[in-house]
Amino acid sequence: MTQDELKKAVGWAALKYVQPGTVVGVGTGSTAAHFIDALATVKHQIEGAVSSSEASTLKLKALGIPVFDLNEIDDLAIYVDGADEINPQMQMIKGGGAALTREKIVAAVADKFICIADASKEVDVLGRFPLPVEVIPMARAYVARELVKLGGLPEYRQHVVTDNGNIILDVHNLRILDPSALEKTINALPGVVTVGLFATRGADIALIGTPDGVKTIEK
Numbered sequence: 001m002t003q004d005e006l007k008k009a010v011g012w013a014a015l016k017y018v019q020p021g022t023v024v025g026v027g028t029g030s031t032a033a034h035f036i037d038a039l040a041t042v043k044h045q046i047e048g049a050v051s052s053s054e055a056s057t058l059k060l061k062a063l064g065i066p067v068f069d070l071n072e073i074d075d076l077a078i079y080v081d082g083a084d085e086i087n088p089q090m091q092m093i094k095g096g097g098a099a100l101t102r103e104k105i106v107a108a109v110a111d112k113f114i115c116i117a118d119a120s121k122e123v124d125v126l127g128r129f130p131l132p133v134e135v136i137p138m139a140r141a142y143v144a145r146e147l148v149k150l151g152g153l154p155e156y157r158q159h160v161v162t163d164n165g166n167i168i169l170d171v172h173n174l175r176i177l178d179p180s181a182l183e184k185t186i187n188a189l190p191g192v193v194t195v196g197l198f199a200t201r202g203a204d205i206a207l208i209g210t211p212d213g214v215k216t217i218e219k
Ligand SMILES: O=C(CO)[C@H](O)[C@H](O)COP(=O)(O)O
Pocket: 027, 028, 029, 030, 031, 032, 081, 082, 083, 084, 093, 094, 095, 096, 097, 098, 099, 100, 103
């Protein structure tokens, strides 16, 4: 099976967590795009979606799924999204698609975070994938210097502006042994909007695509 076939398998597997009559939290990326395709098949049974990016909003609307402003929503049962890495504690690195801040906001509102990922995303220790950090543009150099002090090698993601008008620093060379502590430390730097570590609030359910089928891990 190709990596995309594994992504498709988990995207469609997540459909079973969608309850009729609800608003569904929808993530960003190629795996989440498969989930949106699956969601479109039940669009008349759900109220709609809240989205974590302009790209996902466009796809949801193109498939006829109503998209709500998060501020209109009191209850969100599930948020379904991919990940760049996930560890056995269900903590993740996200933000490869630059949508980390909105992803973290929608995930915070949801009762359950359902992570959909192919097996290549499973790691024992987070950090092989460069850690994305969304930064207010005027703070780029300052935050980069602070990230070097933390042992990282930040790289400015060229030609990328987030949906919030900010820049991304991708931090290489990290072996993240205490993800919650690093999440708090980086989030506390002035100029940082969000770090793409989803540690304090990790996933509740992970659907992992393997050549032998979809593996379900629950907290
Ligand atoms: O965090 C994300 C976007 O900001 C994505 O979930 C992550 O990059 C995984 O992407 P893909 O499903 O394309 O492998």
